[in-house]
Amino acid sequence: MKKYVKKNRKTYILLIVFSLIVSILYYNIRKPNAYKIFLNQKYMGYVSDKNIFYDGEREFKNYLENKFEKVKYKDNVILKKSKISGEHLLNTNEVKSKLMDFSTNEVLVYTVKCDGKDMGVICKKNQIKEIFNSIKDIYKDKLKVQNINYFKINNAVTIKERDIKISSISSDLNSMSNVVESNILKQKDLLKIELEVxxxxxxxxxxxxxxxxxxxxxxxxxxxxxxxxxxxxxxxxxxxxxxxxxxxxxxxxxxxxxxxxxxxxxxxxxEPTIVAAMSLSIPSRGKISSPFGRRWGKMHKGIDIAAPIGTPIYAALNGVVKYAGWQQGYGKVVIINHKDGLESKYAHCSKILCKKGDKVNKRQLIANIGNTGRSTGPHVHFEVRKNGVPFDPEKYLQ
Ligand SMILES: [Zn+2]
CATH class of the missing domain: 2.20.230.10 (Resuscitation-promoting factor rpfb.)
Structure with a gap:
C-alpha cells in the first residue's frame, strides 16, 4: 500500500510538471505580442505598444488643434491585445497619418466665396487676411514698390463656418489657403482690386x-x-x-x-543812333520832290531830289564804292559803304563816274542825274541805310 502510494505520487508530480511545461509552452506560443487597433470598429493596424498608439494619437490631436479653431472628437478607438507573427507594426508617424485618413473627427473650416462663387475652404478665419496680403505682394512686385498705402478687394468675399470630416480634407490640408488664393486670382476679370501706392x-x-x-x-x-x-x-x-x-x-x-x-x-x-549820319552832305542841288516814308501805300525808302539830267551827284560821306552799275528798278546806281554800318545809294543816274572799290570822299563827284530805271522824271533817289535799315536822310542833311 505504501509502495503504491509512493509510485502514484511520483506519477502525479510528473504529470503536473509535464502539464505545467505544456501550458507554459502553449502560453508562450499564444501570448499576445501586439495591439490591434480598431478605429470606429474598423481595423487600422497593429502597434507593439499602446504608447506608440497614444503618442501618434497625441500628435494627431495637437496637429488638429493647431491647425483648426475647433475640433470635435468623434473617433472610437479600441486597442485589443493580439498575437501576431510577421504583420507590420505601425510607428508613431504611421499612426498619425492613418488617423488622418480614417478619422471621423470633425473640424471647423471656413468656406470662402467670391461674388457667390466657391473658392475653397480655409482652416482659420484670419487666413483670408494672409491671402489678401499675398495678393497685395503680387501687386507690390508688379508695381515695384515697397508699400501699398491702401488696398481693397471690392468683390463680395464671404466666409462661412462649416464642420467637416478631417478625413475628407486631409490630403490637401497644407495647400488649402493656396488653393483659395489662386482661385481668387483666377477670377481675373471679376476681381475688383483698388489700391494706392x-x-x-x-x-x-x-x-x-x-x-x-x-x-x-x-x-x-x-x-x-x-x-x-x-x-x-x-x-x-x-x-x-x-x-x-x-x-x-x-x-x-x-x-x-x-x-x-x-x-x-x-x-x-x-536805341539805334545814327551818329555818323549826322552830317550828310546833300548829294545834289535841286528840290526834294518826294520825302522818305509811306507813299501811295508803299514805303519810299529814300528821298528824291529833282534836277535836270546831267546835274552832278556827290558822295554824301567818305566811303568805298560797293556797287556801280545797273539794278532792277533803280536803273544806273552807285552804292557806297561808309563806316558804322552806313550805306548810301544814288539811283536813276544818267552816267556813273566811279567804279567798284573806289575810295571816295564826301562831296566827291560820283555820277550825273538821270532818268534810268523806274522813274517818272530826272531825279536822284537818295537812300541811306544803317545796318540795312533805311532811315530818313533829310533829318541829317547839312
Ligand atoms: Zn525815290
Missing amino acids: NKEYKTDIKPSTVMKASNKLLKGKRQIQFQGEKGSKIIYESIHLKNNEIINKKIYEEKVIKPSKDKIVLVGTK
Whole structure:
C-alpha cells in the first residue's frame, strides 16, 4: 500500500510538471505580442505598444488643434491585445497619418466665396487676411514698390463656418489657403482690386528762360548769354489703381537734387543812333520832290531830289564804292559803304563816274542825274541805310 502510494505520487508530480511545461509552452506560443487597433470598429493596424498608439494619437490631436479653431472628437478607438507573427507594426508617424485618413473627427473650416462663387475652404478665419496680403505682394512686385498705402478687394468675399470630416480634407490640408488664393486670382476679370501706392522717380528739371534787358544790344535784338543747365529732382507720386489701370496720379512731394540754371536771354534796349549820319552832305542841288516814308501805300525808302539830267551827284560821306552799275528798278546806281554800318545809294543816274572799290570822299563827284530805271522824271533817289535799315536822310542833311 505504501509502495503504491509512493509510485502514484511520483506519477502525479510528473504529470503536473509535464502539464505545467505544456501550458507554459502553449502560453508562450499564444501570448499576445501586439495591439490591434480598431478605429470606429474598423481595423487600422497593429502597434507593439499602446504608447506608440497614444503618442501618434497625441500628435494627431495637437496637429488638429493647431491647425483648426475647433475640433470635435468623434473617433472610437479600441486597442485589443493580439498575437501576431510577421504583420507590420505601425510607428508613431504611421499612426498619425492613418488617423488622418480614417478619422471621423470633425473640424471647423471656413468656406470662402467670391461674388457667390466657391473658392475653397480655409482652416482659420484670419487666413483670408494672409491671402489678401499675398495678393497685395503680387501687386507690390508688379508695381515695384515697397508699400501699398491702401488696398481693397471690392468683390463680395464671404466666409462661412462649416464642420467637416478631417478625413475628407486631409490630403490637401497644407495647400488649402493656396488653393483659395489662386482661385481668387483666377477670377481675373471679376476681381475688383483698388489700391494706392507711392512711387518715387528721378527726373530732369528743365531750365527756365529769363529775359534780361541789355543797353549794349540794339533794340529788337536778342542774344543768348547763357544756354542754361538742366537740374534733377526726385518726384514722389501717389498712384491710384483699379486692377492694373491707373485712375489717378498725384505728386505729393518733390525733392531737388540739383537745381537747374536759368537760360539767360539778353533783350536789346539800345536805341539805334545814327551818329555818323549826322552830317550828310546833300548829294545834289535841286528840290526834294518826294520825302522818305509811306507813299501811295508803299514805303519810299529814300528821298528824291529833282534836277535836270546831267546835274552832278556827290558822295554824301567818305566811303568805298560797293556797287556801280545797273539794278532792277533803280536803273544806273552807285552804292557806297561808309563806316558804322552806313550805306548810301544814288539811283536813276544818267552816267556813273566811279567804279567798284573806289575810295571816295564826301562831296566827291560820283555820277550825273538821270532818268534810268523806274522813274517818272530826272531825279536822284537818295537812300541811306544803317545796318540795312533805311532811315530818313533829310533829318541829317547839312
Ligand atoms: Zn525815290
